[in-house]
Amino acid sequence: MSLPLEGIRVAHLGQGAVIPELCRVMAEFGAEVIKVESQVYPDFMRRGGRLDGEPNLNNSAGYNEANRNVKSFAVNLRSEEGLSLVRDLVKVSDVVAENNRAYVTRSWGLDYDSVKEFKSDIVYISSNGFGRGGPAGEFAAFGPNLAPYLGLNYLWGHPDDVEPMGATINHPDHIAGKVGLMAVLAALDHRNRTGEGQFIDMSQAEAGASMLGERFLEYTVNGHDPKPRGNDAPYASPNGVYPCKGEDRWCVISVMTDQHWVSLCEAMDREDWKKDSELNELSGRLNRRDELNQEITKWTIELEPERVMEILQSYRIPSGYVQNSLDHLADPHLKERGGYIELDHPVAGVHTYPGNPIRFSRSKAIIDRAPLIGEHTYDVCRDVLGISDSEIERLTELKSIGY
Amino acid sequence: MTTNGPLSRYRVLDLSDMKADLGTLYLAHLGADVIRIEPPEGHSTRWIPPFAGNIPNVERSLYYLYRNVNKRGITLDIETSEGQEILKRLVKTSDVIVECFQPGYLNSLGLGYSNLKQINPKIIMASVTDWGQSGPRRNFEGSPIVAMAMSGAMQVAGFQDKAPSDAPNAMAYDMAAVYAGTGIMIALYGRGDDGEGEWLDISVQEAGIAGLFPWSVPMTTYGTVPGGGDFPVRGASMLIYQCKDGYVKIAGNVPRHWEAQKELIGKPDIFEDEAWDDNVFRRDNADVMRIAYEEYIQDRTMQELFDAGQELGLPITPLQSLGSFAESPQTKSREFFQPVNHQLVGEYDYPGPPLRMMGTPLSLRKSAPLLGEDNYEIYSVELEINDDELNNLKSKGVI
Structure with a gap:
């Protein structure tokens, strides 16, 4: 059967995580995504990996995860051709x-204002750290710049931390593309x-x-700039x-509830x-949380984390454990649902990657x-751009493509 | 309801909770007519603290106020047969229904996907649950911190010598919400005006992995974990520096950034060794770099460093509080915050849609609904339920 995004073609001029991941989700649901890149100035994510100590543009874990299903069209963007x-x-x-x-696409003559002159119905998304316009x-x-900039790093920690730490993940790298994709599909529907x-x-x-909208309202409505609250939550x-x-x-x-407490x-x-x-009410349990946490620690410290989850879930109490990647690889629940999949890659070999969490019935x-x-490169030139073999050969020799 | 957003022809029935309310918020921002359906006593998220003015009240939860702007709201008890009939009538004229109940719950009420698609074959149903509709843990309980832990992101949050640190909000739940919204858009686009609907099964755990730390397992199997080791750990490769009035973060990913970093701190001799030109080497030797940077950075302000870095094309950013982000010239210039007037709470600035669509502008059109605010408009005007029947439903506690 046909996939929902079949028939859409995407010219992908992005790199890193946000736009590649937007494009990847489109490709996994049937869109044809053609990524423009070059060996001389590759997507910086291609430099992130190494095997046997040697860097290899085809062997980066992050790139190979973020760019699944897309076609790579190697073009020399420093040549007019x-x-x-x-x-x-x-x-x-x-x-x-x-x-x-912004200046990069302008210099290519591929910014929105230039593109709409020759392709007036294009849906064009630009994703920038701080958005277009304004002083930044x-x-x-x-x-890595964005969590500190938007206030997330400042808030993500324990109240007694000596300095802000946040997390090693580069939020919102892996989710902003999905927010952008919602808008792209809405714009295509409108088109x-x-x-x-x-x-x-x-x-x-x-x-x-x-x-983090409700946390911002603490500032704009209540006039209180929020401080780190560690692992406490006001609702549990x-x-x-x-x-x-x-x-x-x-x-x-x-x-989360009085029933959970019982x-x-x-x-x-x-x-x-x-x-x-x-302790029958949340307010009492919030007031005495330090005492409760100490007592719970005495109980958990003797148990494996998986065992704590097993015991507490049998009492229908929300519980789990801090999983690392080895836990994910061994997790029977993820395994049964296909949460991770294996892909074979001619250079990188067989590796495990997250599946696509969007699971439809059909x-x-x-x-x-x-x-x-x-x-x-050759397929795109021939099948998408309709260029003859002799011309492809000429462009290759000129290093306008395959470069 | 007229809106300017591109989705104004679509109607979404929102039976979500914390696991999907951000996804329906984005659909509402894009112009969809999102109808928040709550039990007659109000949705549980109306009681999440803190409250506007710190006054606990069903209309004043900051959480509810933020996540339900641009939505309409009705009350309906779907556990009564009358309530179920009304929901089915709404399904007939809707495109999407979003729910977060335990797997099997709606089925037990005769409101599962198989029931609803008979009423409206075009309906797209999104079910967002902690563990998904299948698998050995499908009936387990969940919570925001459980979701964060199971996503793998918490393993790398905080200091290695302390407890892993939870995000300052229900972050893994929001990943599920965004994936639900994205899946809904994919299904809507694929369906067109006449196609068949879909049932979308979103597991918070899987969405948390994909939305927060998808690289964790691949980095492990490729053997490219920052700093070495069997799996990514907390506190690795963080380049946060203390400066005169706070902290900044430096990101350098491409060769020219490394040149700019050396330039910024006056080209110290130590970095002349070619080994430093390899970004993996730099990542693994972050501690050495830190010492060299600290000397330069400690006497300068966040703004000086932000500007000096950008002058060299080097992405240095200040580490801001939420208040500083809200007040920053860039945020103000883009009008990311917009005033919303709520008839009981008053007029305040709210974060708006995070993107601008030039052809179909987005905006904050209305405040979160009061409890049952749109009952009259939807039940009397749109479903044409007469006053006698409406009073009957009210007295039975259905609405």
Whole structure:
């Protein structure tokens, strides 16, 4: 059966994570995504990997994860002929997706204002760290810059931390593309009905901030600039991470309701807590959370984290454990659902990657490996741009393509 | 309801909770007519603290106020047969229904996907649950911190010598919400005006992995874990530096960034060794770099470093509080915050849509609904339920 996004062609001028991952999801649901790149100036993510100590542009874990299912079209963007090929590609595409600094696409003659002159119904998304316009509209930003900039790093920690740490992940790198994709598909739907294309200007910082909206209202409505609250939550207590048996092993427990609390007392065999009327309500449990956390730690420290989850879930208490990648690889639940999949890649070999979490009853995502650099240059020239073999040969010799 | 957003022809029935309310918020931002359906006593998220003015009240939860702007709201008890009939009538004229109940719950009420698609074959149903509709843990309980832990992101959050640190909001739940919204858009696009609907099964755990840390397992199997080791750990490869008035973060990913970094700190001799030109080497020797940077950075302000870095094309950013982000010239210039007037809470600035669509502008059109605010409009005007029947439903506690 046909996939939902079949018939859409995307000219992909992005690199890194946000736009590649937007494009990848489109490709896994049937869109034809053609990624413009070059061996001389490759997507910086291609430099992220190494095997046997040697860097190899085809052997980066991050690149090979973020660029599944797309076609790689190697073009020399520093040649007029190369740029002209990319313009030809845009002419037969529905979407341009890019995350370069504004001056870069302008210098290529491939910014929205230039493109709409020769392809008026294009849906064009630019994703920038700080969004276009304003004093920082032309500034550079990469994933690691955004969590600090938007306020997330400042808030993500324990109240007694000596300095802000946040997390090693580059949020919102892996989710902003999906926010952008919602807008791209809405714009394509609008184009199909009206014939009108448009420019979509996404700020990755705003995408991250829009996922912290209620925390921002603490500032704008209540006049209180929020401070780190560690693992406490205002809606649950006890709620937190507790050390378990083993090295760096932790379980998590959330008492979200009074029923969960009664169940926890039973699971831990704490009749005394059950009889303590102060603890029957969330407010009492919030006031005495330090005491409760200490007692729970005495119980969890003797147990494996998986065991804590097993026991507490049998009492219907929200619980789990801090999983690392080895836990994910061994997780029977993820395994049964196909949460991770294996892909064979001619250079990187067989590796495990996350599946596509969008699971429909009818349309199944097709997941294929990431391309070698320039792997589809010939196919794109011949099948998409209609260039003859002799001309392809000439362009290759000129180093306008395959470069 | 008229809107300017591109999705204004679509109607979404929103039976979500914390696991999907951000996804329906984005659909509402894009112009869809999102109808938040709550039990007559109000949705549980109306009681998430803190509250506007710190006054606990069903209309004042900041969480609810933010996540339900641009949505309409009705009350309906779907556990009564009358309530179920009304929901089915709404399904007839809707495109999407989003729900977050335990697997099997709606089925037990005769409101599962197989029931609803008979009423409306075009309906797209998104079910967002902690563990998904299948697998050995499908009936397990979940929570925001459990979701964060199971996503793998918490393993790398905080300091290695302390407990892993939870995100300052229900972040893994929001990943599921965004994936639900994305899946809904894919299904809507594929369906067109006349196609068949879909049932979308979103597992918070899987969405958390994909949305927060998809590289964790591949980095492990490729053997490219930052700093070595069997799997990524906390505190690795963080380049946060203390400066005169706070902290900054430096990101350098491409060769020219490395040149710019050396330039910025006055080209110290130590970096003349070619080994430093390899970014993997630099990542693995972050501690040495740190010492060299600290000397330069400690006497300068966040703004000086932001500007000096950008002058060299080097992405240095200040580490801001939420308040500083909200007040920053860039945020102000883009009008990311927009005023929303709520009739009980008052007028305040809210974060708006995180992107600008030039052809179909997006905006904050209305405040979160009061409890049952749109009952009259939807039940009387749109479903044409007469006053007697409406009063009957009210007295039975259905609405």
